[in-house]
Amino acid sequence: MNTTIEVDDLVKKIVARVASELAREEAKPPTSVNQIVEAAVKAQRAWQWDFNLESRTRVISALKSKLLPHAEELAKIARDDTNMGRLDDKILKKKLAITKTPGPEYFTTRAISGDNGLILEELAPFGLIASITPSTNPVATVINNTICMLSGGNGVVFSPHPGALRCTFKTIDLIRGILAEEGAPVEVVSTLSDASLDSLKELMSHPDIKLISATGGPGVVRAALSSGKPAIGAGPGNPPVLVDETAHLEKAAKDVIAGASFDNNLPCIAEKELIAVNCIADELKDLMCHNGAYELKDRSKIDALVDLVLTKDHKIKKDMVGKDACVYLEKLGITPPPNVRLILVECDERHPFVQEELMMPILAMVRVADFKEGLAMAKRVEHGFRHSAIIHSTNIDNMSDMAKVMETSMFVKNAPSFASIGVGGDCPTAFTIGTTTGDGPTTPLSFCRLRRCVLHGAFRIV
Ligand code: NAD
Incomplete structure (x- = not known):
């Protein structure tokens, strides 16, 4: 009978619809601060432990070479999004951030040997970093921070400026696409899904955030420095x-x-x-x-x-x-x-x-x-x-x-x-200049912790 067939079809359609909605729900990127941080922490651990220096260097070089052709496109979006600045200079800033940000090659190990053995001092990642970006260099700061922070084995969650959302998200999308192509964990570079102060506060106080990099005016630098966490305060100037x-x-x-x-x-x-x-x-x-x-x-x-x-x-x-x-x-x-x-x-x-x-x-x-x-x-x-x-x-x-x-x-x-x-x-380029905290123009070293490794009683050769 026709009615039975119609009911069957309807049930099938409803089941299919519910299944597809559920699948889409699962595929949605995480939006709560907690979910974003959880995914980013997992990715950071994989990046730190599963990617040796050679793989890390390969991924960073791919980031640089694959981002470069997008310099003009990103500059145009940034110009339209913020309604500030000059297009030709914006293109130059993107190219600068891509080509002149130092990478893993910037690290050296300091060794001290004495009568009692050998001491190695090396830089290790902080872990997951919260990076707050300004409206004045939104794209260049994301690129510059990503290269520096990833070079040391860190992960990063960006907090976009409310006046530069489109260009910030686009830059992060491109970076994540390249990470995926290179087999690196994409969530190692993440972003808050909105630019509200409440989300930013939640991010800064999250226990899995180990360092805050605040690039902007006095308000954000004050907020970062009063968070109780290690922070790089890249504040205002009047040169x-x-x-x-x-x-x-x-x-x-x-x-x-x-x-x-x-x-x-x-x-x-x-x-x-x-x-x-x-x-x-x-x-x-x-x-x-x-x-x-x-x-x-x-x-x-x-x-x-x-x-x-x-x-x-x-x-x-x-x-x-x-x-x-x-x-x-x-x-x-x-x-x-x-x-x-x-x-x-x-x-x-x-x-x-x-x-x-x-x-x-x-x-x-x-x-x-x-x-x-x-x-x-x-x-x-x-x-x-x-x-x-x-x-x-x-x-x-x-x-x-x-x-x-x-x-x-x-x-x-x-x-x-x-x-x-x-x-x-x-000189290398820096779009986060740690003025308030004295870090100066940041490099991959700025986002790492110094660790001392002591070997007692051996490896002093003479
Ligand atoms: P801004 O201070 O308006 O915004 C920067 C970021 O801070 C944004 O993401 C914003 O949401 C957040 N923010 C603002 N007030 C906050 C508060 N009270 N608590 C928490 N978060 C807050 O900066 P802007 O106007 O986009 O950028 C220009 C300023 O940034 C200038 O003062 C410039 O000198 C400075 N800047 C410094 C550096 C550096 O490296 N030292 C680099 C670029 C820009």
Whole structure:
């Protein structure tokens, strides 16, 4: 009878539907913090114990070579997602993170031998790391941290920035795809599925998280340092660039513009205020205006720019961060000159453009009588962040004095600030610079624990 067949079909359909729903449910990636951490811990143990140095090196090289063709795609997504920065510079940052982040080759073993035997000091993984990433370099930080952390045998759970979710998830998806292709446990690189502060707090306090790497503003660094866990605090900066009367002025002008306008001034290392010795200040300004800077002179326009980018209590307006220079000029009713990269504003030390970390291609310039006065000012306006400072000078004593007095993690002489992360320079790159905690530019070593292994009474050869 027809009715029986129909009921049978219906039952079969319901059973099939329920089975498929259950299968999909099982296939869903874990979403609770606890599930994510559990899976990541398992993967980290496999990565630490089952992947020897040779396999680890193979996987890291595959990550580098297979991510490189995606640099432009990731840069475009990051630009659209955050609505900040410059596409060409973003592509460069991705390439930098992929090609210049050091890998397992960075490790060395220290050996001490004496009358009583041999001591080996080696670096071992912390285990599972929570990494909190900023909106200003979301993709480059994920790539740089992944290579460094995995090189030492660690696993990582990222906490994405709420304003950079799409590009962060896309980068992590690509990384996990490559890990799967290479036979490595994919959950060794994991991410929270949302960017809420509650999830982040739960992650940081999870007993299986052994180290916190916090890259961002003062809030997140404070949160990481008060977690009671070991932490790398990569906090804010306000890097001054000082140009003295002995500098090669044309080069200094070009370098300051290149550094201060790089990715529209988003990087924490970028020149945030210019301190110029009075006798060269006018010439320096002229040279800058011939090389991509626009000087805003009209006082009422400067006040309008302050109102445009800062709140009444002089905090930055987040939606004004990292735009192209022409965007600010147009909003002020000024037709931007072609190829303008940077807006130059002469002001005094107390001006908020000097005091605040703007992260916009707007550079305040302050005059000083001489190098000594300039150095004292540079020290004050850096606010003790110990982040970055730059000098243009050919006076060795001035360069040396500034390096000592500033006590910053990065100090660049006669180059744009980005030389400190390897652009046009020889050093490795770092997108997590442990400024608050003193780790400095991080490398695979930064995410490891030092362990001493003592062999008593043997292996001293002579
Ligand atoms: P941000 O502080 O707004 O966000 C960074 C991360 O911290 C985000 O994931 C956010 O969700 C989280 N967060 C913010 N406040 C928090 C709190 N109170 N508790 C817990 N988590 C919190 O940073 P941003 O605006 O995206 O990035 C710019 C800042 O980061 C600048 O100050 C810049 O100098 C700094 N930065 C530093 C480095 C470095 O290596 N030292 C590198 C890049 C950026």
